[in-house]
Amino acid sequence: MDLLPTTRRVLDHRLARTQTEGRAPSVAAGLVRDGALVWSRGRGSVDGAAPTTDTQYRIGSITKTFVAVLVLRLRDAGRLDLLDPLETHLPGTAADDRTVLQLLSHTAGVASETPPPWWERTDGAVRPAVTDLLGADPAEQLTGRRFHYSNPGFALLGAMVARLHDRPFGEVLQSEVLDPLGLRRTTLMPVAPHALGWAVHPWADLLLPEPTHDAGLMAPAGQLWSTVGDLSRFASFLLVGDDRVLPLTTLEEMREPVVPAGADGSGYGLGLQTRGGPYGLVGHGGSMPGFLAGLDVSAEAGLAVVAFANATSGPDLGALVEDLVDAVATAEPREPEPWAPLPDADxxxxxxxxxxxxxxxxxxxxxxxxxxxxxxxxxxxxxxxxxxxxxxxxxxxxxxxxxxxxxxxxxxxxxxxxxxxxxxxxxxxxxxxxxxxxxxxxxxxxxxxxxx
Missing domain, CATH: 2.40.128 (Lipocalin)
Known part of the structure; x- marks a missing residue:
């Protein structure tokens, strides 16, 4: 069912505010209701025109959710247990004794970032081995008891996936997730048409191009590029599942917070952030030099929103996603499923x-x-x-x-x-x-x- 014109106008206006007030060269967003992309809009300019549902943006840490799907596929296939130490499947790292579950939920207590240089702005060739991802010190942070976000932790999970499949991470992702879900515009490196990444001067309306490197072994932490069309299909999958990739029961497991939620209701499950709030939003945000991204789903409202901006900072995509969900859920609340009697009595x-x-x-x-x-x-x-x-x-x-x-x-x-x-x-x-x-x-x- 299509959205009402008045609802579409509210969504258009909210996106326009994000682009103007956030001083972003461009923004793009899409809203899914009950599995269908019912609204999308691009504002600003990419190659001289407004972005479309086919314009690629870098999605940053939303990549981690794709990694988590690959890990849970291995678990469901009996190839690993979430309580296995990492060394069982990827020996020789500084996180050998941390479990797969701890790495997936950012409770492994390992460092947030790699040793220098800054991985997001560095060619991945400077770190040719998994032992380079954490260095010798995993930075103990109360293992298993506290949430501590770790980019190299997910890089290790990506390397584990590649080792268990005996294929490069990108090839595994393509055959196990992207192809079955029909995500033909989700890639490790940009494929035209794509947005360029920019930094916006804080005190002047000027732009500075940001680098676009292949992150190498750090790619599972934030490398992927995608589109409104593709990421909307992925969001629909996160809502209802697809037995070719993961069943709904496993996705529901991913949504459950592993560590206690904070005072604001937010927490972290298995590759998914739990945001709480009136609609029980679950998803992930992303940022890389030149780009911001957001994806959230609400099983309660039957809604999902994806959003992109090609700016290093400025636009608040988290607030945008929440406001888009609220606008639709308020103006056009989801009807409950019709009641029907049982077909027979036992x-x-x-x-x-x-x-x-x-x-x-x-x-x-x-x-x-x-x-x-x-x-x-x-x-x-x-x-x-x-x-x-x-x-x-x-x-x-x-x-x-x-x-x-x-x-x-x-x-x-x-x-x-x-x-x-x-x-x-x-x-x-x-x-x-x-x-x-x-x-x-x-x-x-x-x-x-x-x-x-």
Missing amino acids: PELLALTGPWYWGAAPFAVRLQADRHLELVTLGSRGRESRFRPAADGRWTGLDAYYRGETLTVVRDAGGDVTHLDLGSFVLTRQPYGPAEVVPGGVDPAGWRGGGR
């Missing part, structure tokens, strides 16, 4: 619905589509979760406290349900009853009046 599942008790605390089980069960509290507070059926007749928690936990229906010798076992917690049909299934037993005198 008597055994239906018999599980209704009130249950954890001790004396009241809960209820609801039956949803696809044989999913939902545990909801009937009290003032309690642990709620959804459960999907497993092949062995049990259910697996999908969210909240019981995510990954097992729900088992326990029956007596005659096949009648006696209780539910939820990670060893027992839920019964009556408060603390029947007594014979309650761990620790129940006082034989039962419920009584008075306070003694």
Whole structure:
């Protein structure tokens, strides 16, 4: 469904403000709703004309999200475990003992940048080996306990991906992600038409060209170039998944923050920044000399926004992305999915619905589509979760406290349900009853009046 003309006008105006107030030679942005690019706009000049959805910009650290997708593909294929030390797959670096999970989530405690020279403005040939990415000192920063952003950490992950595939990083990315998703204008080096990167003088309306080097082994930290068209397709993939690359369940895992969120609700998952806010934005920002970029998705609103500028600093693309999402979500809120009854009734599942008790605390089980069960509290507070059926007749928690936990229906010798076992917690049909299934037993005198 296309956007209303009034909504499009708001988006156009907000982009124009970013280009003018941010003093950017050009900006470009696109908005995806339910998988379709429904709005895009370019402002300023690239090669004498406004940028289009096919104009390449350098996307900087959004590259890290592509790297994370490659790592999770290896995990899903059984080639590695996220708790593996890096040395298991890429030995000989100063981060040998740091885990893949720690590097993906920036909790490995390694340095933010490489040893000199400044990698973003230096040809990658000055660092020909992975041992050059961190030097001898990994810069200990409370490993596993604190978020500490690391560019060389993702360069090491890119080198690990290349080693496990026995191919250069760029070739792996092309065959494993870019080709399946149809991202034909996402490349390691610019391909025309592309924007040039500029620095804008802070006190005069003058420009200085920025260098465009091949970062070599540091490429996985921020090398990629892309377009509004391509990055919008990638954003759609991050929202709903694609079994040729990663299923939705793995992408949902990537969105979960690994370290506690900050006071502003922001955190970091597996190659994705979690920004919080009213729409639960998740994505990544990017910056390289001459370029800024942003990508955020909201599963709640069914929206994704990508934005680019060819300026080293100035435009606030993070604010732009948030404002574009808010403008559409406010003016044209997403309709909920229509309710429909189950296609048929399973008597055994239906018999599980209704009130249950954890001790004396009241809960209820609801039956949803696809044989999913939902545990909801009937009290003032309690642990709620959804459960999907497993092949062995049990259910697996999908969210909240019981995510990954097992729900088992326990029956007596005659096949009648006696209780539910939820990670060893027992839920019964009556408060603390029947007594014979309650761990620790129940006082034989039962419920009584008075306070003694």
